[in-house]
Amino acid sequence: MDIEVDIIEFKVPLENNKTIFVWDIQPSFSEAYIYVCPNATVAEPGFYALVKFYSSAQASKAQRATDKQCLFQSSPLKVRLSTKQNLSFYSSKPLSLSKCQNLANHYLGFGGWSTRIVTLKDISNCVDAGCQEETDDQSVLLKYGCIAELTFPQHRMSCQGVGVAEEIIDNDRDPEEKLRKRGTLMKRAKDKAVVAAFEKVLVMILGNGKVAIEIKYDPDEILPEENSEGVIKVNDISWNEFEDADSNIEEDFPWELTVDLPH
Known part of the structure; x- marks a missing residue:
């Protein structure tokens, strides 16, 4: 019998099965409140977000738990695993x-x-x-x-x-x-x-x-x-x-919205 294995690497995840795509986010929140991207001008007002996980199993679990749920807004969200690479979103930089x-x-x-x-x-x-x-x-x-x-x-x-x-x-x-x-x-x-x-x-x-x-x-x-x-x-x-005053400044990536869900 095959044993399922989830591989965790110490780098910014690139795989589609570790990235979930969230859309139908209502435009009632400012970008200062939630880190999202505005919809294209040809679409209706609103936002979408990409959330990256280290674990493909946790990404799948998060997708199932949040799809069609209202969560932080009055209408349901749509949440899917990513199916297409967005080159502007990916980076080869290592983790901090x-x-x-x-x-x-x-x-x-x-x-x-x-x-x-x-x-x-x-x-x-x-x-x-x-x-x-x-x-x-x-x-x-x-x-x-x-x-x-x-x-x-x-x-x-x-x-x-x-x-x-x-x-x-x-x-x-x-x-x-x-x-x-x-x-x-x-x-x-x-x-x-x-x-x-x-x-x-x-x-x-x-x-x-x-x-x-x-x-x-x-x-x-x-x-x-x-x-x-x-x-x-x-x-x-x-x-x-x-220690300099700025030596503890973390070089974070503002787009890296990694979520660790409890087991």
């Missing part, structure tokens, strides 16, 4: 770090995964590697690279991701401001590395409710050794000392 963390917590639990920094290195002046950008005499390139490891202890699996963050700053900046900027770049490189590791992960929800993990390995990917020369260990860094 917070969404990766929330998704992992939802399916694996808070103790079901962990991360550690393998290496964090200043690569601003790696001329031999050909990665130094041209700057004028009044500016300097700051660039950090990070390798992060993502581990799933209950499944005895792990993978690594690489992240790079860089910025050109003025030479005449205050030394303390340069130090804060370095700390911010280190954190950005670390966050990007963790996101890159999550992108390799497939969470498989079996029909019996059990969860399995698979890792997508790239045979062409080459990661530096853990004891690389010039490495800065993460436990030497106090991130709180370097």
